[in-house]
Amino acid sequence: MSMYQGSNPTALQSQSMIIQALLALMQEEPFAKITVKAICARAMVSRQTFYSLFDSKEEVIGLHLDKLFEIYRERFLREEQSCTIRSLCDSIVSCLVEQREIVKLIVDNRLDTIAKEKTESYLSQLVALFRTPEREDMDYAIAFMAGALMNVTALAVRRNDFGDGKKISALIEQIITGRYFIL
Template sequence: MIYSTDNPIAIQSQKWLVAALLDLMKEKPYDKISIKEIAEKADLDRSTFYRNFKSKENVLNLYLNELAEKYVNNLVEAGEIDMRKVSKIFLELMYEHIDFISALRKNGLSGFLLDAFNKYLPYIHKLTQDKFPHTISEEHLEFALAFNAGGMWNMLMKWIDEDFVHSYTDIVKAFYEISNFNFVKK
């Protein structure tokens, strides 16, 4: 549960708590971070934490939902889109936040990232549905969305697991090649 509000003071407290957790994740494993430490790092008390969040996971989810919303906004701002642009925008955003994404992976929390982005798949589909040469039946749509999201997520995780042996440009090129490979020849 995340306390949703228009109160600027509560919104600022949430931002400070998110920033505190992200900073602490650079210093130590996620499971060793206490609510008390997060609140202290944010210069707030524990009661402020609990007024805004139920758990550390809620703090992570707020940040991950913000990343997913930023991804959707970047897609909207891109105008004309295709699968290459969808993947490029995704990879650019992940690259901007690669230290955080790597920390999630190192702490066994990368599934949180996939869950956050999966919530936005139907909206992303609405943005892109008429941009591709093939259409997917409604019956198979959820599977197709999961397939694409899982592929992008797995590429990202493989890149992290291999300690970024490949450059960002190589990853984008690989996705382009895979996208072309998956098109049916006529």
């Protein structure tokens, strides 16, 4: 079975309640110690409902990240006139700074792998906005960018240096474009 993808309003409301319950619990204790039973109790849904909507609590985090990405993607399309590495870095880092609480929860709970995998998926969707030729090795470039974004973000969160999005964005752009290492 896989995560629920339908449009039933009751199921979508239950998904939202489960997401909010898990995020609230993550502020109280480590992700690894949170049980599905505790999530269900906080969300006021049955375990049967949980498992009809999700396969795991990791999928709950994944769906929350998907929802945040959809908001980001719509804003990026609405605001950006030109798709450049600079505009992409600025907008992604700006979004991450806005969502610093969830980013911190992900980093603190060592859920970076989920975030990196999701970031790869999102970058694959965004790369279509750039006027680049189709390349069979594009997945390597996307994996590199996703890893760079998530690792720099995680380090900035751990160092409590995540307040200045422009500084982090400029650093990521310099590293990605190779200008950082030019003497």
